[in-house]
Amino acid sequence: EMFGQLTSGLETAWNKLKGEEVLTKENIAEPMRDIRRALLEADVSLPVVRRFVQAISDQAVGTGVIRGVRPDQQLVKIVNDELVKLMGGEVSELVFAKTGPTVILLAGLQGVGKTTVSAKLALYLQKLGKNCMLIAGDVYRPAAIDQLVILGEQVGVPVYAAGTEIKPAEIARQGLAEARKRNVDVVIMDTAGRLQINKTMMDELKEVKRVLNPTEVLLVVDAMTGQEAAALVTTFNLEIGITGAILTKLDGDSRGGAALSVKEVSGKPIKLVGRGERMEDLEPFYPDRMAGRILGMGDVLSFVEKAQEVMRQEDAEELQKKIMSAKFDFNDFLKQTRAVAQMGSMSRVIGMIPGMGKVTPAQIREAEKNVKMMEAMIEAMTPEEREKPELLAESPARRKRVAQDSGKTEQQVSQLVAQLFQMRVRMKNLMGVMEGGSLPALSN
Numbered sequence: 001e002m003f004g005q006l007t008s009g010l011e012t013a014w015n016k017l018k019g020e021e022v023l024t025k026e027n028i029a030e031p032m033r034d035i036r037r038a039l040l041e042a043d044v045s046l047p048v049v050r051r052f053v054q055a056i057s058d059q060a061v062g063t064g065v066i067r068g069v070r071p072d073q074q075l076v077k078i079v080n081d082e083l084v085k086l087m088g089g090e091v092s093e094l095v096f097a098k099t100g101p102t103v104i105l106l107a108g109l110q111g112v113g114k115t116t117v118s119a120k121l122a123l124y125l126q127k128l129g130k131n132c133m134l135i136a137g138d139v140y141r142p143a144a145i146d147q148l149v150i151l152g153e154q155v156g157v158p159v160y161a162a163g164t165e166i167k168p169a170e171i172a173r174q175g176l177a178e179a180r181k182r183n184v185d186v187v188i189m190d191t192a193g194r195l196q197i198n199k200t201m202m203d204e205l206k207e208v209k210r211v212l213n214p215t216e217v218l219l220v221v222d223a224m225t226g227q228e229a230a231a232l233v234t235t236f237n238l239e240i241g242i243t244g245a246i247l248t249k250l251d252g253d254s255r256g257g258a259a260l261s262v263k264e265v266s267g268k269p270i271k272l273v274g275r276g277e278r279m280e281d282l283e284p285f286y287p288d289r290m291a292g293r294i295l296g297m298g299d300v301l302s303f304v305e306k307a308q309e310v311m312r313q314e315d316a317e318e319l320q321k322k323i324m325s326a327k328f329d330f331n332d333f334l335k336q337t338r339a340v341a342q343m344g345s346m347s348r349v350i351g352m353i354p355g356m357g358k359v360t361p362a363q364i365r366e367a368e369k370n371v372k373m374m375e376a377m378i379e380a381m382t383p384e385e386r387e388k389p390e391l392l393a394e395s396p397a398r399r400k401r402v403a404q405d406s407g408k409t410e411q412q413v414s415q416l417v418a419q420l421f422q423m424r425v426r427m428k429n430l431m432g433v434m435e436g437g438s439l440p441a442l443s444n
């Protein structure tokens, strides 16, 4: 069971919240300690654990109650979302060169699964329709070259091998020339690993990197090594500059620390994961699926998501009702715009109001800018003016004062006043329709 210990450690946390009504600073204290312990036992590094737990507790006490959702379920959802974020959020795709072959340089310590990954990656890319070639560059382990040749045959990908009596950088140059001649889409170079990081290895890698000018430099790390893997990614990135990591042996009894720490510690994403010894066992790293596997609570997650969606829907309907029933002065106007702003995303709300079709992001940005501007002007109005927009409609002097106090132009103030009256008309029409009246002729 992958991450079994982590999963059950986290379960302890949810269980402590059974029977609670809401999440409070007090009742999450113990679950937070459980989460902290579970993560440390999974070999996630301490600073990462600290930040993670802090983020969770802030959200746990900051989020209101979602109707119908129990606090423990809510916490599961918060932890899930934070786990996804921790692992980089989105899947981080491999990058392909626009012209010429895409060159992927693989680095890593000995025994992490680098040679195996080379062949797995070639197979994976062949399946995506890429024409691949492998370069055998592990000159310090003669068996590694034979191994790659055999694996290459197995997956049906040509392997460029030049023996062990030649420098890796020279192999790289020859291999790349061969790849160009063959017009392949992707060249993958396996390099020599050492038991530990040392200067010779780093210098060699730098040299190979200079020759290849690779599109991707991927560090292969072993999931079993936990936070050590994250530290390695950091070091290799600082030394040679890498584009991401491949995490192997995720099928073993790895505790999860590597998967959870790499991105946060090194800033570099895990792009692919190895989940077995077969050539097919390589796949993209999906933070959301990984979080789902760790928590093992897919049904709870989708339930909470649905409940949140219903809440948002109800809020939107409430807002709509208010808009339509109010006599609608500037106070209402301000309340509504603030309510909308508080809900975070205008797009959601607009999207939920029936009759409002799809809006573009540019329109939304524009709308949000407008809201700010309107707020400034309404704040500059007297209470009386807010309640009786007619006062402003009738008096240029008042409009001028509002303009001056809000730092806007008189024209902008006039527009806002006109807008409010237009809105009143539109609402009256809309209400007419809702009450069964005939459809008004709307002029545009």
Ligand code: GDP
Residues within 6 Å of the ligand: 108, 109, 110, 111, 112, 113, 114, 115, 116, 117, 144, 193, 248, 249, 250, 251, 252, 274, 275, 276, 277, 281
């Ligand atoms: P290298 O020294 O980095 O080139 O490592 P190898 O490619 O020779 O792999 C070392 C061992 O790890 C081999 O026995 C592989 O079969 C095994 N291995 C590699 N990747 C995985 C994986 O994702 N899961 C498991 N279970 N074993 C793996």
